[in-house]
Amino acid sequence: MTTTEQAVEEESWRGVAAEDNEELTNAVGLRLQARSRALLRSLLRPRLGMCLLAFALVVAENIVTLSGPLLVAEAIDVGIPAAIDGRTTVLTWCVAGYLATAIGSGLLRYLFVRVVATVGQDLLLDLRGRVFRHAQGLSLSFHEKYTSGKVISRLTSDLESIEDLLDIGLDGLLTAALSVVGIAILMLTLDLPLALFVLAGFVPLLLVTRWFYRTSNRAYRDTRGGIAKIIVQFVESMNGMRAVQAFRRQERNETIMSGLNGRFRDANQRALVVLAKYTMIVRLVGNLSLAAVLAIGAVRVVNGGLELGVLTAFLLYLRRFYDPLDEVAMFANAYSAANAALEKISGLLEERPDVAEPAEPKPLPAAADGREVRFERVEFRYSADGPVVLPEFDLTIPAGQTVALVGETGAGKSTIAKLVARFYDPTKGDVLLSGVPLRSVADEDLRRSVVMVTQENFLFSGSVADNIGLGRLGASRAEIEAAAEAVGAAEFVEKLPEGYDTDVRKRGGRLSAGQRQLVAFARAFLADPSVLVLDEATASLDVPSERAVQRALETVLADRTALIIAHRLSTVLIADRVLVVDGGRIVEDGSPQSLVDQGSGQFADLHNAWLASLA
Known part of the structure; x- marks a missing residue:
């Protein structure tokens, strides 16, 4: 519905439209009727x-x-x-x-x-x-x-x-x-x-x-x-x-x-x-x-x-x-x-998708150890007349590299992740996967190559096995159980009343937040993507679950490109590279140790604060 149609609807909801807007109301009404008759x-x-x-x-x-x-x-x-x-x-x-x-x-x-x-x-x-x-x-x-x-x-x-x-x-x-x-x-x-x-x-x-x-x-x-x-x-x-x-x-x-x-x-x-x-x-x-x-x-x-x-x-x-x-x-x-x-x-x-399927999709080249992700002169805003969220920038993430994005809430970390997963297209510039612009990649190929695990860890009503199996349709029971084992979810799943056949209920309400997140990790592992995006994916885990996931992450992240958004330094420190984002701009870029060794800067301050909290 257009902005004009919404305004007329709100006006009529309050009562009869004003006389000076009667012509506009009639015009919108005729358009709506023509549209409904066509349907x-x-x-x-x-x-x-x-x-x-x-x-x-x-x-x-x-x-x-x-x-x-x-x-x-x-x-x-x-x-x-x-x-x-x-x-x-x-x-x-x-x-x-x-x-x-x-x-x-x-x-x-x-x-x-x-x-x-x-x-x-x-x-x-x-x-x-x-x-x-x-x-x-x-x-x-x-x-x-x-x-x-x-x-x-x-x-x-x-x-x-x-x-x-x-x-x-x-x-x-x-x-x-x-x-x-x-x-x-x-x-x-x-x-x-x-x-x-x-x-x-x-x-x-x-x-x-x-x-x-x-x-x-x-x-x-x-x-x-x-x-x-x-x-x-x-x-x-x-x-x-x-x-x-x-x-x-x-x-x-x-x-x-x-x-x-x-x-x-x-x-x-x-x-x-x-x-x-x-x-x-x-x-x-x-x-x-x-x-x-x-x-x-x-x-x-x-x-x-x-x-x-x-x-x-x-x-x-x-x-x-x-x-x-x-x-x-x-x-x-x-x-x-x-x-x-x-x-x-x-x-x-x-309504038409803002992120449309390409008319002539280009195939992605074969990849054995992840895919290169490249941002070329990318700028992003959520609406045409909205503020710039990500000012123009360039960024290259080599194939197989694990990159952590850190920064304050609202800095733009999740926006960068959503561009990689192509939930949005950049306002300007291109995001490329193995040299192919995401706008030119078929949705099926993209979803097979890029998987995103978020803090929401949404589970559907059904069994634990069904929810893990969403990672790859047609996966065998053995493959599903192997994925759970790889991320450390098998231990708690096997203790459930019906094991992998236990109904998680609406939105996974039968499981704890940490257990839901582990199921989401198992789902992503089963999908076996070339690029894995973790958006605050460890935020809901308690200390024992976090330790289990930390151990599993080495297996999960092996031989693939990974983008990790996390506030927990324990998760960030396993990355090959850290990008500090502030106001939509990348202000620090380097390995975790090199940024700590600088002794100043946002990441060093964050690291020192984390060490102090452990004391």
Whole structure:
């Protein structure tokens, strides 16, 4: 969603947009509608044949259903008088025909619902898959600004609105539209003056329907934004439950949720009031028309200008003529909600990765002992108009070298690591891997060559073996256990209730922070990358675990290029080279011992402070 669209959404969330912004609001609304319709067409195009079959079935159903009142009129005007004279053939055929229409209508309705249900569920399956695949393929920068709660809203409440339209609204629209057209033709055939009188009252209804469509679209756009905000708040509160309870934030969260709920309720009420007004007008016009036709028709029957059977059939059709307009209202209501949902979903699908897959990828040369990493005149900022985070610099890390990045929090160490892993592309210059710009490396090759282990050590629900096995899909159980053994994780894993088959639960909650980190190390070791990036990867380890990892690191880092970001000097000292980063610039560069021997400088001060803490 663009900045302009977000501003309009926030404005409408607070109420009706200001008059001086009405033109902007309408322009954005037209763009959103065009985008959502394009998405809908792309979903329906592969299912056009089934859609045409559904249309044919509903046409046949309406033809069969609408023939009923004609048979009633024929029975009253011809069949009953003939039966009184002893001739029952016409009446018998009318009764049999009416029974056949009832059976045929039910059978056609069954087939129509089956087809529509199949199309609807296939469409939802397609759309849900598109959203999930697309969200996974977007860059890290997108997920840092577009919360997981919003993605969940797209996949849940927004898809439910579309499902409601497909399950209920579409059926109602087709049936209603065909009924209105068919009944109008039949009424014109039965009695032209009465039909013209009825159709004259239909003109204001068209104007009211147009008003309803536009107003409800704006109202439901507010509700989709509202429910997304509620889901975001809920997900954030549940994910941060430890902090919520530890710092007694329950009351504050309830206040925020209450405010969001109230605004969502108000947005829904505005939408329902619009629906209520429209339904009231439709029924009022319908009832007034029915009363007027009954009065006029009765007078004409008494005067001999109209047959009673024709008036009866006309009134039956007239009742059915206005009833479908309620279905049209319900469809318009469901369509407005679904259209607003499609606008949100199409906005997500319109997002493009900042770090795009190369159109013509270049292969990486073979590497036996790591890969050279080179920064050529690299500059970086997180947004086009944001501050420079990394001023222009050059850096070469030879293949097989272990480099430690140290510096204060916010100095730019993690940013350098993210550029190596290509979570971001530099604003200027290039990062090269074995002489090939990362922008030209296929994502599959890059992820096989570069692995990053962070402090977050995210684990998925499932067994310990499954989480380690993510390092290399298809790895055998023996390889998984060997990786755990290499990094020192096997000892604690084997003590778990079910060993490697123990479920770590959501986010690895069954394991301690240190144990989760060891599993992440085993995963990286199994992946066997040419370049390994450790971003504060030992920060969560206790002293025994740290010692175990320190021993394993020599094995893990052997024959590969490594970039280590750490505050613990015990981890830094195993590096071949140390880079001290300050304000995005590399201010010191050398081996750990050479920087210590200088006796001054940030690294020497850090080393002296560490020695003092051990005393």
